[in-house]
Amino acid sequence: METYALLGDEAIALGAVDAGISAAYGYPGTPSTEIMEYLQHINKETGKPLARWSANEKTAYEEALGTSFYGKRVLVTMKHVGLNVAADAFMNSALLDIRGGLVLAIADDPGMHSSQNEQDSRYYADFAHIPCFEPFNQQEAYDVMSEAFELSEKLHVPVMIRLVTRLSHSRAAIKTSPRKPENPGIKAPDVKQWMLLPALARKQWHQLLGKDVQMKQFSETSSWNSLELNSKSVGVITSGLGKNYFLENSSEYTENYSHLHIGCYPLPTDRINKLASHCETLIVVEEGEPLIEKQLRGILPQSTNIKGKLSGDIPREGELTPDTIRSVFGLSPKEQITFDSSELPGRPPQLCKGCPHDDTYKFIKEVVSELSESAVMSDIGCYALGALPPLQVPETIVCMGASITMAKGAAEAGMDNVMAVLGDSTFFHSGLTGLVDCVADNASVTILVLDNSTVGMTGGQETILPSDRIKQIALGIGVHPDHIHVIDAHKKDHEQNVQLLKDELAYKGVSLIIPVRECIEYFRKKKRTEKKEN
Amino acid sequence: MKYDIILCGVGGQGVLSVAAAIATAAGIEDLHVRQSEVHGMAQRGGAVLSHLRISDSEIYSDLVPQGSADMVLSMEPLESLRYISFLKPEGVLISAQEPFINISNYPELSSIHDQISKIDNSVLVNTEKIAKAAQNPRAANMAIVGAAGKYLPVKMESLHKAVSILFKNKGEDIVKKNLSAIDLGGAI
Numbered sequence A: 001m002e003t004y005a006l007l008g009d010e011a012i013a014l015g016a017v018d019a020g021i022s023a024a025y026g027y028p029g030t031p032s033t034e035i036m037e038y039l040q041h042i043n044k045e046t047g048k049p050l051a052r053w054s055a056n057e058k059t060a061y062e063e064a065l066g067t068s069f070y071g072k073r074v075l076v077t078m079k080h081v082g083l084n085v086a087a088d089a090f091m092n093s094a095l096l097d098i099r100g101g102l103v104l105a106i107a108d109d110p111g112m113h114s115s116q117n118e119q120d121s122r123y124y125a126d127f128a129h130i131p132c133f134e135p136f137n138q139q140e141a142y143d144v145m146s147e148a149f150e151l152s153e154k155l156h157v158p159v160m161i162r163l164v165t166r167l168s169h170s171r172a173a174i175k176t177s178p179r180k181p182e183n184p185g186i187k188a189p190d191v192k193q194w195m196l197l198p199a200l201a202r203k204q205w206h207q208l209l210g211k212d213v214q215m216k217q218f219s220e221t222s223s224w225n226s227l228e229l230n231s232k233s234v235g236v237i238t239s240g241l242g243k244n245y246f247l248e249n250s251s252e253y254t255e256n257y258s259h260l261h262i263g264c265y266p267l268p269t270d271r272i273n274k275l276a277s278h279c280e281t282l283i284v285v286e287e288g289e290p291l292i293e294k295q296l297r298g299i300l301p302q303s304t305n306i307k308g309k310l311s312g313d314i315p316r317e318g319e320l321t322p323d324t325i326r327s328v329f330g331l332s333p334k335e336q337i338t339f340d341s342s343e344l345p346g347r348p349p350q351l352c353k354g355c356p357h358d359d360t361y362k363f364i365k366e367v368v369s370e371l372s373e374s375a376v377m378s379d380i381g382c383y384a385l386g387a388l389p390p391l392q393v394p395e396t397i398v399c400m401g402a403s404i405t406m407a408k409g410a411a412e413a414g415m416d417n418v419m420a421v422l423g424d425s426t427f428f429h430s431g432l433t434g435l436v437d438c439v440a441d442n443a444s445v446t447i448l449v450l451d452n453s454t455v456g457m458t459g460g461q462e463t464i465l466p467s468d469r470i471k472q473i474a475l476g477i478g479v480h481p482d483h484i485h486v487i488d489a490h491k492k493d494h495e496q497n498v499q500l501l502k503d504e505l506a507y508k509g510v511s512l513i514i515p516v517r518e519c520i521e522y523f524r525k526k527k528r529t530e531k532k533e534n
Numbered sequence B: 001m002k003y004d005i006i007l008c009g010v011g012g013q014g015v016l017s018v019a020a021a022i023a024t025a026a027g028i029e030d031l032h033v034r035q036s037e038v039h040g041m042a043q044r045g046g047a048v049l050s051h052l053r054i055s056d057s058e059i060y061s062d063l064v065p066q067g068s069a070d071m072v073l074s075m076e077p078l079e080s081l082r083y084i085s086f087l088k089p090e091g092v093l094i095s096a097q098e099p100f101i102n103i104s105n106y107p108e109l110s111s112i113h114d115q116i117s118k119i120d121n122s123v124l125v126n127t128e129k130i131a132k133a134a135q136n137p138r139a140a141n142m143a144i145v146g147a148a149g150k151y152l153p154v155k156m157e158s159l160h161k162a163v164s165i166l167f168k169n170k171g172e173d174i175v176k177k178n179l180s181a182i183d184l185g186g187a188i
């Protein structure tokens, strides 16, 4: 047994390795990125496990399925919105006969520290009919892995671990257990249970509904769901980090609350009923959507008084904190120094000084300022920061890859001068298929792939393929060679780049401009590792 | 014993290294530590905030409650004021005095310094001078660690050990300069 101070993400990674995984796949996304980074760090030192970034979350998930098909344990990791990308593979995987344990670690971002929404992945687990664990501290994040893999292999289903930013990115000491050996490679014994043809899928679906009962049994008896009956007036249901905040304030409570902590799903309905019949009022403290509270309430009238996010007793938006739950427990806010910091100017994130995107946006901005109608559809990555002052160039930011396809839709609706701006990694993630659509219909769009050779926003992971191949890909797909331009993202070429963009906007067809310059953060990171290795 | 610290500054200023130094020192003394970090978008030149909690018993929340921090420790004066709502009325505010100006509407520096000095227990640190004296322009954050030293529930000796561990990879010279920045920070 050894002790380490680890991020929640790192505890997940180490837990997976000690649970005997053979491989891990994922796509970087805050707050999940450090899971794979830590696995890669372990791989560097010990040669194991295989720890790979994939082109996107869907390919990662499918690669993981392949590992599981061969009987080995595999972890797949992504941020919450990444699961939308992987949803096709994910939803169908619940119907398969999983033999090599398949665990997905999904990191939600309540409060949207670095995300475009607050979606709650527990809904996905419920939607797919798979079990979900929700660790509340770093030790649990480590411990949960071996339990999740065992459950996956016992019930033959994928198992989800739901993380949130505050756990992923906070550090504490954990104790580890001895490492389990890897599973031997054994092909899935019955391939019929891996072919979702309608006739076979119907059988699998029937089987999955049968597994629902087993999952429920597990949840009902699991130590991850613990019930303590005390006070008869108020019972508290916590899940995930809600438990920490509930306990944080405990020295101030005048009542010894009854308490049910939910650490795994499906919901332990018997225990919930036990608590409800013991207490008059229930307080529900959960991070994210009011998933538990909603199920407690249903539609029909009920006798128990329920307080939570739906009743307005806990804020519906943003992260939970020890402060946001004080009032529902009847505690007044703590005394603070009187100072109004709302008057202070904000300091939003911005592009790094000398970032190549800055020079690209400057020439786009100049061209746009002279046009009567134009649109700049952007995407997810560092370049989204160009939407903030002083640049303010991007006009839409929706989801990975949407820049190209939204540009196509707008152009086909008759809009003039439509541009798509995305990064090299986003292009490989899900821009490529959009480009195929554009070429197929000869859409009048100008696509700018900002090539900085890295995944910048998440800390400089390598782009999946050398980004200088994007030109060859475009040629291969059929973008006209006269309308593909690889240029320098540099202010010395500003005038020239302005002219080029004007010319390409005038062309009624697909244009691809690739402004190239390395991300300066990535450049520094590379220098540092080179120095270390020498 | 329980000691809560709010660490703040601007992305890129080394706030995480300040947190790591103090957290490692507390670990050396076998104390419980929880440290919440900022990764991702905010690190790009935005306001960053890290919660560091040290205790001799179990710590539940990763986040410090409002009005509970024993210390606000900041790499930047404007940022130190942004998170003042976390500070206990009797808590101490320690901030570098040098502004980091990457926004067009940065207030008059003297007014920021004035507002800081109005807080009962506040210390402004000339980190530039200390870093220069330590012959390491990048040691401003270790000067801040040093300045915090006498209030923290860990020994100076443990902070020294922590810094030696954390900077080991960077070579003996860097370790020495960072240790000297800590000592100079501690002497003010």
Ligand code: SF4
Pocket: A350, A351, A352, A354, A355, A356, A357, A382, A383, A452, A456, A457, A519, A520, A521, A522, B044
């Ligand atoms: S990390 Fe790289 S791409 Fe992102 S803003 Fe900084 S220089 Fe630009």
